[in-house]
Amino acid sequence: MRKVAIAGTGSYLPKKVLSNYDLEKMVDTTNEWIITRTGISERHIASDSEATSDLCAEAARRALRSAGVAPSDVGMIIVATITPDMFFPSTACLTQQAIGAQAAFCMDVSAACSGFIYAMETARLHVGSGRVENALVIGGETLSRVTDWTDRSTCVLFGDGAGAVVLKPAARGGGILGCSMGSDGRLWDLLKIPAGGSRMPASHETVDARLHTIKMEGREVFKHAVKCMTDACVAALRNAGLRKEDIAWIIPHQANQRIISAIAERLEFPMEKVYVNLNRVGNMSGASVPVALDELVAAGGVCRGDRLLFVAFGGGFTWGATVVEWE
Numbered sequence: 001m002r003k004v005a006i007a008g009t010g011s012y013l014p015k016k017v018l019s020n021y022d023l024e025k026m027v028d029t030t031n032e033w034i035i036t037r038t039g040i041s042e043r044h045i046a047s048d049s050e051a052t053s054d055l056c057a058e059a060a061r062r063a064l065r066s067a068g069v070a071p072s073d074v075g076m077i078i079v080a081t082i083t084p085d086m087f088f089p090s091t092a093c094l095t096q097q098a099i100g101a102q103a104a105f106c107m108d109v110s111a112a113c114s115g116f117i118y119a120m121e122t123a124r125l126h127v128g129s130g131r132v133e134n135a136l137v138i139g140g141e142t143l144s145r146v147t148d149w150t151d152r153s154t155c156v157l158f159g160d161g162a163g164a165v166v167l168k169p170a171a172r173g174g175g176i177l178g179c180s181m182g183s184d185g186r187l188w189d190l191l192k193i194p195a196g197g198s199r200m201p202a203s204h205e206t207v208d209a210r211l212h213t214i215k216m217e218g219r220e221v222f223k224h225a226v227k228c229m230t231d232a233c234v235a236a237l238r239n240a241g242l243r244k245e246d247i248a249w250i251i252p253h254q255a256n257q258r259i260i261s262a263i264a265e266r267l268e269f270p271m272e273k274v275y276v277n278l279n280r281v282g283n284m285s286g287a288s289v290p291v292a293l294d295e296l297v298a299a300g301g302v303c304r305g306d307r308l309l310f311v312a313f314g315g316g317f318t319w320g321a322t323v324v325e326w327e
Contacts, residue, residue, distance in 0.1 A: 001125075001128040002127065002128050002129075002130065002169045002170070003170035003174070003175045003176070004124045004127045004169060004170060004175050004176050005167070005168065005169070005170035005171070005172075005174055005176070005327045006175070006176075006324060006326070007066075007067040007068075007134075007165075007166045007167065007168045007327075008063045008064065008065070008069065009062075009063055009066055009163070009164070009165050009166075009290065009293055009294040009297050010058075010059045010062025010063030010064070010065070010066055010163070010164045010165075010294055011059050011062065011163040011164070011287075011290065011291040011294035011295065012055050012059040012161065012162050013044040013160075013161045013281065013291070014044045014045055014046045014047060014050060014055070014160050014161070015044075015047070016045045016046070016047060017043070017044055017045070018042060018044075018045050019031075019041065019042045020035065020040070020041055020042065020156070023156055026149060027149070027150065027151075027152040028152055029156060034156045037256075037258075038156060038157060038256050038257060038258075038278075039256065039257025039258070039260075039276075039278050040156065040157065040257075040278055040279060041279045041280065042279075042280060042281075042282070043159030043160075043280075043281055043282030044161055044282075045144045046142045046145075046160040050160075051085045051094075051142065052079075052081055052083050052084060052085055052091050052140045052141060052142045052162070053085050053091045053094035053095050053098060053140075054098070055142065055160065055162035055287075056091060056095045056138045056162045057095050057098035058162070059138060059140065059162035059164040060077075060095060060099050060136055061099055062164070063138075063164035063166050063294075064099070064136070064166060066166070067134075067166035067168070069134050069168070071099045071100045071101040072100070072101065072102070072103055073103070073133070074101040074103065074134050074135070074136050074166075075103060075104055075105070075126075075131075075133055075134055076104055076105055076106075076123060076134075076135040077092045077095060077101060077104045077105075077106045077107075077135075077136045078092060078106070078107055078108070078109060078119045078122060078123050078136070078137050078138070079095060079107075079108050079109070079119070079138045079139075079140060080110075080111065080115025080116045080119040080137075080138065080139040080140075080286035081108060081110070081139070081141055081285075082110055082112050082115070082141065082146075082193075082285055082286065082315075083140075083141045083142045083143055083146055083285075084108060090106055090107055090108040091108050091140065092106035092108050092138075093106045095138065101136070104136070111183075111286075111316060111318045111320075112285060112315035112316055113253050113285045113312050113313060113314025113315070114181070114253075114312040114314040114316070114318040114319055114320045115139060115312075115314065115318075116137070116286045116288075116289045116290055117311075117312050117320035117321065117322055118181060118318070118320060119138075119139070120137050120165070120167070120176075120310075120322060121179050121181065121320070121322065123135035123137045123167050124167060124176050124179075127167050127168060133169070134167070135167040135168070136164060136165075136166055136167075137166075137167060137290075138162060138163070138164040138290070139162065139163050139164075139284075139286035139287040139288070139289065139291075140161070140162035140163075140287055141160060141161065141162070141285045141286055141287045142160045143158035143159065143160060143283070143284065143285055144158065146193055146212065146213050146214055147213055148210050148214065151210075151213070153216075153218060154213075154215075154216055157255075157256075158214070158282055158284070158285075159283065159284050160284065160287075161287045161291050162290075163288075163290025163291035163292075163293065163294050164290060164294075165290055165293070170327060171327060172327055174305070174324075174325035174326065175325060175327060176322060176323070176324050177240035177242065177307070177323045177325055178236050178237070178238075178239035178241070178242070178322070178323045179236055179239065179321065179322045179323070180232045180320060180321050181232070181318075181320035182228065182231075182232065182318070182319050183316050183317065183318045184224075184316070184317045187224065187316075187317045188315070188317075190216070190217045190220050190221055190224075190315075190317070191215075191216045191217070191314070191315035192214075192215055192315060193211075193212060193214055194206075194211045194215060195209075195211035195212050196212050222256070222259060224313070224317055226259055226262045226263055226266065228313050228317065229259075229312070229319060230267060231319075232311055232313075232319050232320055233250070233263070233309060233311050234267075235321065236309065236311075236321035236322060236323050237323060239323075242307060242323060244267055244268070244269055246307050247269070247273070247323075248273065248303075248306035248308060249273055249274070249275055249296065249301070249302070249306065249308050249309070250263075250264070250267075250269060250273065250275070250309045250311065251274075251275045251292050251293055251296065251310050252274065252276075252310075252312070253283075253288045253311065253312035253313060253314070254276065254277060254281065254283060254284065254292060255283050255288070256278075256283070257276070257278055260276060260278070263311070275292050275295075275296050275301070276292075277292050277295055285314065286314075288312070293310070302326050304326055304327060305325065305326065306325070306326045307323060307324070307325050308323070308325075309321060309322070309323050310322045310323075310324070
């Protein structure tokens with residue numbers, strides 16, 4: 001297997017910003033309550049004309065420019081999303097059409113907030129085996145379309161956006177060094193969108209009951225998220241043959257500031273080396289990690305040789321962590 005590296009990054013956030021003060025006018029909440037419970041001040045919301053593939057396409061174009069790769073040279077597109085444009089065709093196929101990457105094969109991955117970790121590892125195997133030279137991995141979500149804006153416990157959390165990376169063979173021996181992933185389907189009921197699939201098809205009753213929106217048992221999710229993300233970090237470091245002291249940055253899924261702080265505390269890792277943009281973008285599910293990565297890279301925060309640790313947790317339950325050495 002060839003070593004595989006991140007050759008470029010890109011991200012896109014919709015122009016519309018929804019602040020906590022805007023939410024105060026929509027539900028029984030306050031700016032202070034939201035910040036104290038979540039750490040979020042604002043989030044971006046897709047316009048009526050923007051679907052998930054539109055966000056993914058713009059993030060993909062920026063990542064390809066960053067990597068110096070033409071769309072025609074992309075061999076694989078994989079999109080991590082739980083808010084696809086439609087059940088089928090895949091959002092990856094729609095993104096392919098938008099950017100003109102006709103040589104690529106395309107598919108979506110559904111692993112909720114862990115989706116980008118799963119998608120990147122899947123693409124790594126294809127590039128590492130020699131099947132693909134350039135893979136485009138995207139995490140994109142329009143969670144505003146599946147948010148219950150009358151539920152104050154969940155509507156304050158979510159935002160829209162997309163982030164992308166280009167994977168190609170490593171030039172200097174760095175790249176992706178280790179990964180750990182896991183799932184526990186016994187806990188599926190704690191975080192879900194109940195209706196719209198074959199188990200509970202759409203009907204007047206399901207729409208009236210708001211069953212096509214995110215439902216979450218927050219306290220239970222918090223407990224499992226902290227443990228599983230911490231364990232995933234430890235396992236990924238072990239698989240990479242590294243210690244936490246070798247890591248320049250942890251880039252976690254941006255779900256909740258208290259979750260992020262608890263993971264850093266359990267790992268005994270300094271918070272100043274944990275990248276957080278949650279306050280500005282909210283929880284973007286599969287888009288969280290690649291958007292945060294692109295922001296950190298664009299700000300000049302990553303140097304050649306730096307080791308980065310990505311970690312995420314989502315519905316399913318699913319979780320995963322990946323260690324990358326920056327080239």
